[in-house]
Amino acid sequence: MTATGPDLLLVVTSMALITYVLRAAPLLVPGTDRLPRPMIEYLRLVAPAMLAALAAVSVTVSLAADGAGAPSLRIGVELLAILLAGGIVAARQSLLTALVAAVLLAALARLLGVAS
């Protein structure tokens, strides 16, 4: 399911280091924020692309519990939930509202038995 223990420690440490460098570099070494324009543009675009890819794959691609076998496609309420969340953010600029709506949609669908 997820990394735990030492693997998670490595992930957290790596994330913390790169985040700190991005936050502190201009304060500590003025001028480090002047990256090449194409690199700045690439970073600007790859973030929403990566997040959208992660969201889509996490709700539509199933892996076997033991990791064996080919991934399979599943279409369910989870896909509707993330589309709803994206729509709410686009319309209302409120991520918290979007998350609450997505959770309620999934919970209601499962309570009513129309989704697993």
Place this chain on the structure above:
Amino acid sequence: MIGTGDTESELRTARRRLLADTAPIAISVGAYGLVFGLSAHAVGMTAVEALAMSALVFAGAAQFAALGSLVGGVGLAGIVLLTAAVNSRNLVYSAALTPWLADRPLHIRALMGHFVNDAAFALTIAYFRRLGRADVWGFWWAAIIGTFLPWILGTIAGAMAGGAIPDPSRAGLDVVFPAAMAGTAVTLANDRRAVAAMIGAAPVAVVVSLVWHPGVGVPTGAVVSTLLAFAIRSGRPVAQVPASGDDGASPGVVS
């Protein structure tokens, strides 16, 4: 209105305004932290692990993306690259704060660096401009009281409350982090080119993931879609992130 910062009354007025501005942001950040804590518990992290991530990384969007990456089988390199991409705007925030804080001791600036994020930056830059000078008390208030403490407390509450929920999927909690990633993607896609990159990445990632593995599909979808998006003209912004100040900060979302 930019003050001269020369009078005690101006300082008191500016600080009162900062306190008022901080309250709704702190509440929003705390709620977001609660959701992260619940999500972290849902994917098997302990409360200590969730707390460590929130304290050391202190970047909501990247943390949610990391949860999704871990579940999706994305490797360490992919997680680090995604973290860098999602948090790259902090470079701009720090650069905007540098002129105000350049005379502070190096070790103080090094400590401040950890706490730069959307909300802390937005509150701080507005406060400095209102005052007409840097007042470091304002930065620490915005950073610690406005964002760090609510984020940590929310994370702890969510991670511990998650243990009281026997089946998170029945409560719909399993959709929290994919929904958070989708919502954050929309927040970051503020022109035609970024929207194209975002929309194009999803189907490419799903197809490659089905043919190969999600650990390959996700970065492939992102890279291919981003490269193709360069062919599209940027155009006018299609979705504006709420801004505070002239530097395009987006309060309310811990980055």
